[in-house]
Amino acid sequence: MKRAIVAALLVLSLAACGDKGSSTAMKEAPKPETAMKAPAPAADKTAAEEKAVQRTPSPAGAKVFFILPADGATVHSPVAVEFGVEGMTIAPAGSDDPNSGHHHVLIDTKLEDYDAPIPSDEKHKHFGGGQTEAALDLTPGKHTLQLILGDKNHIPHDPPVESEVITVNVE
Numbered sequence: 477m478k479r480a481i482v483a484a485l486l487v488l489s490l491a492a493c494g495d496k497g498s499s500t501a502m503k504e505a506p507k508p509e510t511a512m513k514a515p516a517p518a519a520d521k522t523a524a525e526e527k528a529v530q531r532t533p534s535p536a537g538a539k540v541f542f543i544l545p546a547d548g549a550t551v552h553s554p555v556a557v558e559f560g561v562e563g564m565t566i567a568p569a570g571s572d573d574p575n576s577g578h579h580h581v582l583i584d585t586k587l588e589d590y591d592a593p594i595p596s597d598e599k600h601k602h603f604g605g606g607q608t609e610a611a612l613d614l615t616p617g618k619h620t621l622q623l624i625l626g627d628k629n630h631i632p633h634d635p636p637v638e639s640e641v642i643t644v645n646v647e
């Protein structure tokens with residue numbers, strides 16, 4: 477009798493475990509499925525966008541660089557930055573002037589996609605008014621800065637006109 481009860485309990489508990497296991501599996505199953513489905517249309521979209529993007533050619537020898545601050549400089553926030561350009565002219569965003577562009581500062585980041593408009597956020601600053609200087613609010617510590625020109629649509633030129641990455645130490 478006792479053995480029969482133990483056996484019955486075992487069967488019950490196994491069944492309970494089995495139920496639990498399968499219900500968990502069923503709940504979790506749609507998640508990876510959704511996750512796997514999500515990137516597919518995004519990748520298609522990116523491929524389509526890349527085909528649609530027309531990068532503006534840049535003249536040979538064109539370059540941008542920081543006049544200020546110097547690489548490795550110790551500075552205070554707001555940090556005064558001055559942009560230099562050679563071989564191209566600076567024009568506001570939207571301008572159709574040949575061999576022109578506007579400055580962007582990349583802060584603590586690198587540009588991931590040269591075939592798309594430069595993002596606009598805390599790490600990607602646009603100077604679409606054609607500014608050649610700015611004051612950047614930076615937190616204390618080390619930061620990297622890089623300049624890159626964007627065309628009228630904020631897309632890097634071909635080849636890209638970008639500066640060396642410099643480092644500043646904000647006190």
Ligand SMILES: [Cu+2]
Pocket residue numbers: 569578579580594602603604626629630
């Ligand atoms: Cu821009």
